[in-house]
Amino acid sequence: MAVQQQLDAVLSAVGQGVLVLDSDFRVVRLNAAGRRLLDMPAALAEPGVPARDLVWHCAERGDFGPGDPAELTAEFLALLTLREAHAFEHHRPNRRVLAVRSQPVAGGGVVLAYSDETDFRHAVDDLHAANSTLERSVGDHAQTIARLSAAVEAVNGRVEEAVRDKARTLALVNHALRAAAGSLHAPARALLAGPLGPVERGHVGDLLRSLDSLRLILDDLGDLVRLESDEIRLLDSPFTVETVVGSALTALGEPAEGRDITLLAEIDPAVPATVVGDAAWLRHVLVELVGRAVRDNYAADITLRVTPASLPDGRQGLRFAVGDTGPDAAEELRAWLTQGVPPLDAALKRQGWRGLGLHICRRLVGLMGGEIGVEPGGEEPGPDGTRVLWCTAALPALAEEPAAAAERLPLTILVVEDNPVNQRVNAWLLRKDGHRVAVVGDGREAVDLAARGGFDAVLMDLDIPGLDGIAATRAIRALPAPQGAVPIIAITSSALPDDIERCRAAGMDDHLPKPVNPAALARVLERLIGPASGGASAGDGGGPSGEGDGADGGFDGGFDGGVLGALEAVIGRDKVLELVGDFLAHAREVDDQLAIARDLMDPTIFGAVTGELKTMAGTVGLTGVYQSAVALERAVRNGDEEGIGAQAAHLVRQMAVGVERLRGQWAP
Numbered sequence: 001m002a003v004q005q006q007l008d009a010v011l012s013a014v015g016q017g018v019l020v021l022d023s024d025f026r027v028v029r030l031n032a033a034g035r036r037l038l039d040m041p042a043a044l045a046e047p048g049v050p051a052r053d054l055v056w057h058c059a060e061r062g063d064f065g066p067g068d069p070a071e072l073t074a075e076f077l078a079l080l081t082l083r084e085a086h087a088f089e090h091h092r093p094n095r096r097v098l099a100v101r102s103q104p105v106a107g108g109g110v111v112l113a114y115s116d117e118t119d120f121r122h123a124v125d126d127l128h129a130a131n132s133t134l135e136r137s138v139g140d141h142a143q144t145i146a147r148l149s150a151a152v153e154a155v156n157g158r159v160e161e162a163v164r165d166k167a168r169t170l171a172l173v174n175h176a177l178r179a180a181a182g183s184l185h186a187p188a189r190a191l192l193a194g195p196l197g198p199v200e201r202g203h204v205g206d207l208l209r210s211l212d213s214l215r216l217i218l219d220d221l222g223d224l225v226r227l228e229s230d231e232i233r234l235l236d237s238p239f240t241v242e243t244v245v246g247s248a249l250t251a252l253g254e255p256a257e258g259r260d261i262t263l264l265a266e267i268d269p270a271v272p273a274t275v276v277g278d279a280a281w282l283r284h285v286l287v288e289l290v291g292r293a294v295r296d297n298y299a300a301d302i303t304l305r306v307t308p309a310s311l312p313d314g315r316q317g318l319r320f321a322v323g324d325t326g327p328d329a330a331e332e333l334r335a336w337l338t339q340g341v342p343p344l345d346a347a348l349k350r351q352g353w354r355g356l357g358l359h360i361c362r363r364l365v366g367l368m369g370g371e372i373g374v375e376p377g378g379e380e381p382g383p384d385g386t387r388v389l390w391c392t393a394a395l396p397a398l399a400e401e402p403a404a405a406a407e408r409l410p411l412t413i414l415v416v417e418d419n420p421v422n423q424r425v426n427a428w429l430l431r432k433d434g435h436r437v438a439v440v441g442d443g444r445e446a447v448d449l450a451a452r453g454g455f456d457a458v459l460m461d462l463d464i465p466g467l468d469g470i471a472a473t474r475a476i477r478a479l480p481a482p483q484g485a486v487p488i489i490a491i492t493s494s495a496l497p498d499d500i501e502r503c504r505a506a507g508m509d510d511h512l513p514k515p516v517n518p519a520a521l522a523r524v525l526e527r528l529i530g531p532a533s534g535g536a537s538a539g540d541g542g543g544p545s546g547e548g549d550g551a552d553g554g555f556d557g558g559f560d561g562g563v564l565g566a567l568e569a570v571i572g573r574d575k576v577l578e579l580v581g582d583f584l585a586h587a588r589e590v591d592d593q594l595a596i597a598r599d600l601m602d603p604t605i606f607g608a609v610t611g612e613l614k615t616m617a618g619t620v621g622l623t624g625v626y627q628s629a630v631a632l633e634r635a636v637r638n639g640d641e642e643g644i645g646a647q648a649a650h651l652v653r654q655m656a657v658g659v660e661r662l663r664g665q666w667a668p
Contacts, residue, residue, distance in 0.1 A: 016113050017098075023108025025051040025080060037098055037114045038090075052077060062093045080110050090114070097121050181214050232281075234367050238398045239279035241271055241318070245304060247665060248286035256294050256302070263290070264303040271306050271318060272397035280664025281364050282393060285372075286320060288357045289389045292332070293325035315394045317370060323388035330387040333358055333374045361391070369394030411456040411529065412436045416446040416472065417491065418464045426459060426491075429521060443467025447475040451483055456529055458488045460508065470506045477507035487528040489521075580662050583616045587659050594648050601644070606636045613651075622658040625651070 011018050017034030021027060030038075030045040044054050052073060058064065059072040079088065083104050090098040099115045188211065191204045242265075249263045256263050286304065293302050302322065309319035365372045370392035413430055417423045418441040427437045438455075440446050443466040450458060458476070462469035473488050490503040490511035503511050510524050590613065597605040610629040617625035628651040635643035 016115050019054075019112040019114070021051050021080065021110050021112070025077070025110075027051065027054070028109070034114055037096075037116055039092070039094075051080065058090075063090060065091070080112075177214070177218055181211050181218070184211060232364075232367070234278040234281060236276050237279065238274050238276050240274050241306060241395075242267060242273070244279050244283050245286065245306060245320075248283050248290060249304060251283075251287050252290050252294055255291070259294060261294055261299070262301045263294075264301055266303055266305045268305075268307040270308050274398040275318070275395040276398050277368065277393065277395040280661050282368070282395075283664050285361045285364055285391055285393075286322075288361050289320070289322045289391065292357075293322045293389060296325060296327070299324050309392045311369060311392060311394055312371070313369065315369060316396065317392050317394040319390060319392045321375075321388050321390040325387045325389050327387065330374045330389065333372070333389055365391045365393060410434045410436060411525065412438070412454055414446065414449055414455045414458045415439045416443065416458060416464060416469070417441060417461045419461075422461075433522065441465070443469065443472035443475075446472050447479075450476045450486060451479055453483045455486050457525060458486055459491055459512075460488050461491045462503075470502060473503075473506040473508055489524055489528070579616075580620055583620050583622075584659060584662060586612070586616060587655055590655055591652060594652065598645065598648055601641065603636050606632065606644075610636075610651075617658065620662060622654075622661070624654040625658045628654040 011029060011031035014031070015033060017037040018029070018031045019027070019034050019038075020029040027045065027047055027049045029047065030040065034040070035042070035045050038054075038058065040054065040057070043049075044057055055073045055076045056069055059067075059069040059076070064072040064076065079086070079102065082102070085101065085103050087099065087101045090100050092098065096116060096118045099117045101113045101115075103111045103113070105111060184207070188204055188207050191200075196204065245265050245267065249265060252263060290302065290304055302324065305321045305323075307319050307321070309317050311317045362372055372391040373389075375388045375390065411430075413435050415423065415426050415430070415437055417426060417439065423439050423441065427439055430437045438449060440449060441464065443464050445466070446458070446460070446464075447467065449455075460469045460473055464472070466472075467475060469490065473490075476486065476488065477484050487509045488507065490508045492500075492503065492511050500511055509528055512521060512524060590609065593605070593609045597609060610633050614626050614629045617629065628647065632644065632647040632651055635647045
C-alpha cells in the first residue's frame with residue numbers, strides 16, 4: 001500500500017500526463033496532468049476501464065482526425081501492442097498538439113507519457129514564418145540594392161563622362177586661348193623694337209605683362225585639367241632637397257629683386273640630403289608658396305625653411321615653411337582651407353592673382369601624402385609678428401648604396417656619334433670620371449680607329465653616316481682579336497625587343513637609351529670591363545642586359561635631368577636655358593602639326609615633325625619624347641594607320657609630361 005501511495009505521489013507531481021495500462025490494456029493509472037491534457041472524463045480515468053473506451057472517446061470527438069471511430073480506435077490500439085518504445089503525436093480538436101511516447105513494460109502492459117508541445121510548435125511555426133518573411137525581405141532588399149547599385153553605377157558613369165567632357169572642353173579652351181595669346185605675343189614684342197613713345201611703350205609693356213599673366217593662368221588651367229582627369233601620376237625618383245629648394249628660389253629671384261627682397265633657404269641638418277619623390281611637382285608647390293610671399297611681402301627677407309616632419313598617417317616626411325609672408329597671401333590660403341573658395345571680392349582686384357594656383361597646390365600636396373596650411377590660424381600675425389605658409393610631403397630618405405669595392409682606373413673609350421651636342425655631352429660624362437675619350441662622327445672612321453686598337457670600349461650610335469651603327473659593329477667584330485673583341489655599347493633611341501635583338505645579333509654587348517644617363521653608363525662599363533682596367537680589354541662576351549641596368553638608367557619618367565646638367569657644364573647655364581626655351585616654344589606647335597599630319601596622313605609632314613622633335617628632345621633629355629617620336633616614325637614607314645594614331649596620341653602625352661618636367665626644373 002505504501003508503494004502505491006508513493007507512485008501516486010510521483011505521478012501527481014510530474015508535469016507530463018502519464019497513462020499506465022496493464023497487460024489487458026486496462027487503465028491502471030491516469031494522473032491529473034494526463035486527464036487535463038486529454039480532457040478525459042473522470043469516469044474513463046478510473047482504474048480498470050478498458051483502454052478501448054478511452055481511445056473510442058478520443059476518436060469519436062475527432063482527436064485522430066476525420067474517419068470511422070472504430071477504425072481509428074483499432075489503429076491506435078495496434079500501436080499499443082508494439083513491444084518497442086516509439087513516439088507519435090496526438091492532435092486534439094482544440095488545436096493542441098500532444099507528443100506521446102509509448103514505453104512497453106516487462107511482463108505486459110504499457111506506459112504512455114504525454115507532453116504538450118503546442119506552444120513550442122507554434123513558436124517553431126512562427127520562426128519558420130518569420131524566416132520565410134526574412135528571406136523574402138532579404139531577396140526584395142537584394143533586388144533593391146542591385147537596382148540602386150546599377151543606378152549609382154550609371155550615375156557614376158555619367159559623372160565620369162561629364163568630368164571627361166569638362167576636361168576636354170577646358171583643354172580645348174586652354175589650347176584656343178594659348179593660340180590667341182601666342183599670336184599677340186610676337187607682334188607686341190615687335191612693336192617694342194620699333195620707334196615708340198614712352199606712353200605707347202608703356203602700353204605695349206602692360207600688354208606683354210598681361211599676356212605673361214594669361215600664360216601662367218593657362219598653365220594652371222592645364223594642370224587643373226590633368227588633375228581633374230586623374231592624369232597626374234607622381235614619380236618616385238631620388239633628388240636632392242637642396243637642389244629643388246635652390247631651383248625654386250632661383251626661379252623667383254627676379255621678382256624678389258624687383259621688390260628688394262632677399263630670398264633665403266634654411267635646411268635643417270636632420271633633413272636627408274637625398275630623398276625620393278616627385279621633384280618637379282614639389283618645386284611647383286614651393287614656387288607657388290614663395291611666389292605669393294614675394295608678391296605680398298614688403299619685408300627685407302623671405303626664408304624657406306625645411307625641417308623633418310611626422311605626417312598624420314605616421315610616415316616621415318619634410319615640412320617646408322615660407323615666412324614672413326604678407327597678409328593677403330595668408331588670407332587667400334586660409335580662405336581656401338576654411339571656405340573651399342578664394343576671397344574673390346578682394347583677390348580679383350589684385351594684379352597677378354592666380355586663384356587656381358592654391359587649389360592645385362592643395363591637390364598636389366594631398367597626392368604627396370602631406371598637408372598645406374598657414375600659421376597662425378587666425379587673421380592676426382604670430383607673436384613675433386610673422387605669418388608663415390607651409391606644406392608637408394612624404395619624402396623618404398634615399399637608402400644609401402654600398403660603396404664600390406674598388407676604384408675604377410681610367411679607360412680609353414671611343415664615342416661614335418654624329419650629333420655635335422651629343423658628342424660634347426657624352427665626352428664630358430666620360431671625362432668627368434677620368435676616362436680618355438676619342439670622338440668620331442662616321443661609321444667608317446669608327447672602324448678605322450677601332451682597327452688600330454687601344455680602346456677599352458666603344459659607345460656606338462646607331463644612326464650615323466657612312467656605315468650605320470649595326471654595319472660598323474659587324475665590321476669591328478670582323479677584325480682580329482683583341483681589336484675585334486672590344487666591348488661595344490649601343491646608344492639607341494629605342495628599347496623595343498626587335499631593335500635590341502638587332503644590336504645583339506650584330507655583336508653588341510649592351511645598349512643604353514638616348515640620351516645617355518651617367519649612372520647607367522657607369523654601371524654598364526663596370527659590368528662589361530670590371531672595376532679596374534689596364535688598357536684595351538677584350539670584354540667578357542656577355543649578351544645585352546635587356547631591361548636591366550642599361551634600360552632603366554635611373555630615368556625620371558622619360559626625363560633625364562643629367563643631360564641638361566652635363567650640358568650646363570659644357571656650354572653654360574644661359575645656353576641651356578635658351579635650349580629649353582626653344583623646346584618649350586616648339587612644343588606649343590607640335591599638337592597642331594600632328595593633327596594636320598594625321599588628317600592628311602602625309603609621311604612628309606610626319607617626318608618633318610618627328611625629325612626636328614627627336615633632335616630637340618634628345619638635346620634636353622626627354623627620352624620618352626625621343627622614343628615616342630621614333631615609334632611614330634616606324635608606324636609611318638609601315639603604313640600602319642591604327643598604329644600611327646596610337647603612337648601620335650602617345651607622343652602628345654609624352655610631350656605633356658616632358659614639358660611639365662622642363663618647366664618644373666629648367667624653365668627660363
